[in-house]
Amino acid sequence: MKMPTLKSVTTEAKLLLIGIPVLLWTLIPVYHLFLFSISPKESAFAGKLWPDHPTLHNFEVVFGQKHYYLSHFWLQLWNSLLIAVTVGMLTLFVATCAAFAISRLKVKGGRTIMNLALFTYFIPAAFLAVPMYKTMGNYGLLNNQWALILAMVTIAAPYSIWVLKQASDKLPYELDEAARMDGATPLQLFRLVYLPLMMPSLVAIGTYALLLAWNEYLYAFLLLSNDRQITLSVALGNFLAADDSPWELLMTVGLIYALPPAAIYYAFKRYMVGGLTAGAVKA
């Protein structure tokens, strides 16, 4: 009786020896963000691990737009939301149509297009940023939110098409045949059979594209510069421009900006983790 107990104690101790550093490593930067948001400036800058007088004053300043850097806070939050939702919907539209055409309608050249899309997916987006910036300049779209929306759809679509095609290939082909026998048109098949069956993947992909757009920084700051056009991510980056940045406000905005995607991620975790791992593990 004695030995197993000792052994199990050492096992637990070993597990804790890994678990505690992992917890600290993960949480410290996030806790630091939270700490700043509830600390008065002096307390945050004095390196306190917990403020003597926690306060919501920073949130008051942010929500009331009572600082030079924050004069368009609500508008920028709205921009982030609007752009993310539009990107999510447009990506879903483009990717679902393409996946249906490639996987179910077996359109000629579909395979080539799938491969081209996949190729685009693997080229890091950071390398396409400068060409995209110059292109949007040529198209006269700089400082127009459509530039960012279209760029993000371009970046999000390849992976979306690929995931939807994989999911779509798994649907039994007899369904299509039965629908054809009954004289369904391709669009009826799409609307009445395909879309309902694909719902889980569609939710996953819509969320993926939405989060990608909400989180984007590089393309957003390249393509948008007007204070009334930019997203919250660019506004956060702009705080860095000054030497005396109000870091406690920056962190408060950062926390507000980080909460929605984190909430969505955890709410859709089942889809996200499942979809993403399926993609990579299969490879």
Added chain:
Amino acid sequence: MSTLAIPRVEPALPTGPAKRRLSPWQTWGLILIAPYVLVFLVFVVYPVGYGLWLARHPASYVRLVDDPIFARSVVNTLVFLIVGINLKMLVALLLSGFFVTARTWIKWLSLVFILPWAVPSIPTILSIRFMLNPEWGIINHLIFRFTGADGPNWLNEPSVALAMAILVHIWKSLPFWTLILIAGRLAIPAEMYEAASVDGASGWQKFKFITWPSMQTLYLTSSILSMIWTLGDFNSVYLLTGGGPADLTHVLATLGIRYLRLDQVDLSMASIVCALPLVLPLVYFMMKRLSK
């Protein structure tokens, strides 16, 4: 979603003799794939072609190679890749073993552990940036409190700053790769371990003869894909160090933006072209893997 509203009463195909007739299924296939093809032509083919055209002068490459920052960035990128990928994947491999241990608290911990991946990178990178602030940052405050000595000026020493950027990158992407490797471990049938236990195999032997052989392909694929993504990691460097001090911590992903800022678009494009020999073989590998 506008196509959904298009009337679905498509008349039976006219059996026109002159036109190569497409079945309505093929016709609709072409219509439905058209939006993506359009996006691809307008926002991928044109920009890439235009970019290559901007980078067409050999003189740009001569100036690029003459710029010491370029050579420095290539070295930084290689260090970032070699250290970053190996450290990240090795830790992910070890942690995946930790997270498959059946304990309730480990399940909860795994939920917390995903946080860096779930939150956008800008706020957390900025948070880390301030933690590393030599005067006001919490790390140097703690160092001072415990040792009485001033902590280092973290982001002012190029090699330390680059190391910090690598750590930020790992902090952000470790959860994702750990999840992937957890899935890989869970796919190994438990009976194999049970059988090994019966034969008296040690933990290391189980890893060496069961876990690693079943996971090495996944580990390699993950490393390659992670390499591609790491090459494109703009935020970890740009938001932490801004490429500084003195432009000495740039990597290829941020260098293009530096030249753009300096109004040298041809150098910007040329630097991307120079990164292609590094990227394309990796992309080729992934394409091969996925089309299998």
